[in-house]
Amino acid sequence: MTFFRNLSLFRFPESVSKSLNTLDKELESKRLRECGPMELATRGFVSPFGRDSEDLVHQIGAFSLVSIGSEERLLPSVVVNEELADKLSKITEKEGRRIGGKERKRLKEEVISELLPRAFIRPSRLSAYLDSERGWFVVDSASRKSAEDAVTEVREALGRFPATPMAPEESPRNLMTDWLVGGKLPEGLVLGEEVELRDPAEAGAIVRCRRQDLESDEVREHLKSGKQVFQLGLVFEDRMSFVLGEDLVVRKLRFLDVVLDQMGEDTAESARAELDASFALMTLELRTLFERLEQWFGLPRPGERD
Structure with a gap:
């Protein structure tokens, strides 16, 4: 398993967690089938372990990894x-x-x-996981449509899956702008080398900086002119780097050496053992990050009424 590179985040209430106990059985009815000769596309669940496995869920503790596959006929x-x-x-x-x-x-x-x-078929796969204890549904995609499609697939399989996008109590745009203007970030966060600044006015100017000192005079001049942060590169506790958007989508996620060293240099005995190790490591690291996102932006787990 490769680590997720982009994270679209949803929350679901505690009541949903009970239904996840039989997730593997529920997904069976939505297993991916071959694209028929007169179909443009099909979508369904496939094994996270690859073609040689029939298992549709890989579970470690409260974390359940699923993969959504699709087959699309290419007819330009x-x-x-x-x-x-x-x-x-x-x-x-x-x-x-x-x-x-x-x-x-x-x-x-x-x-x-x-x-x-006669059209060629293009297969694709999208990974996601559920944290039943904390109520997170995490999709490895920065695309809003792809992430919402993943929610829909789980909802159709379970019959009910009230997962909702992030609804922050604190404006991410304002908060990240304050971080950059004041230079005072929450504990554990330091600035990366990437930022997207925009004039909040309609059709306003957009400035994108990469491999840039974000505390430079050049960046500060843009902030003084009223531009706000729409995406900000960050490093969390020297364990991972990413670009956080004002939509709270985590892009360009990369785990740093201190995390990767925990995987060890020995080759895993099997693909399943390798998946166990990488999935366990990734989910535990991200759970810590999500806890901090909750604190910084105000992201309470939705209740049953939601």
Whole structure:
């Protein structure tokens, strides 16, 4: 298993935790099936251990790792349009008549039906995990749509999964701007080398800095002009670095040497043992980070009413 690189975070109430005891059985009904000859795409759960395993959940304590797979037929619009143009040209030459919009639409559907069974299939996989004790659902993606699709897949499998995006009590944009302006960060945090500053006005200026001293005069001048922090590079307790967005999505997550050294240099006896070690290490490290995010931004676990 490779460590997650991006984190989209959701919270779910304590009442959901009980239903996670049978998560493996619940996901069985949503196992990924092959994309049929007339289907554009299918989506479902696959084994975190890879093709050689049937297990749909990898669990260590309160943490449950799941993988959502998809198969998508690649049918570029340029290919469809080219085939349609050829079909329209032949009809015009043979019958010498003008083809209306309704017939053109029908012919396009025929072209798609003819091409679909021959289209290549592109597989993909998205990893996520659930922390039943603390109520976190963590998706390895910075894409809002992909993360929400993952929530939907779990919800359809369980029948009920009221996981909600972050609803911070403290504005991340204002708080991170204060960190950068004042230079006083919460204990355990230091500035990284990346920032995105924006003028909050509509269509305002955007400044992106990478490999930059964030305490430099150049950055401070942008802050003095009223720009605010939308993304900020941070290092947490010398154990991980990441870029935190005002949407509280964690991007470019990287564990540092002090964490990676805990994995040891010996090769794992099996893929399953390697997954055990890396998943346990990652989830425990991230649980500590999430606890601090709760404190900094005010991220209470939702109750049943939520």
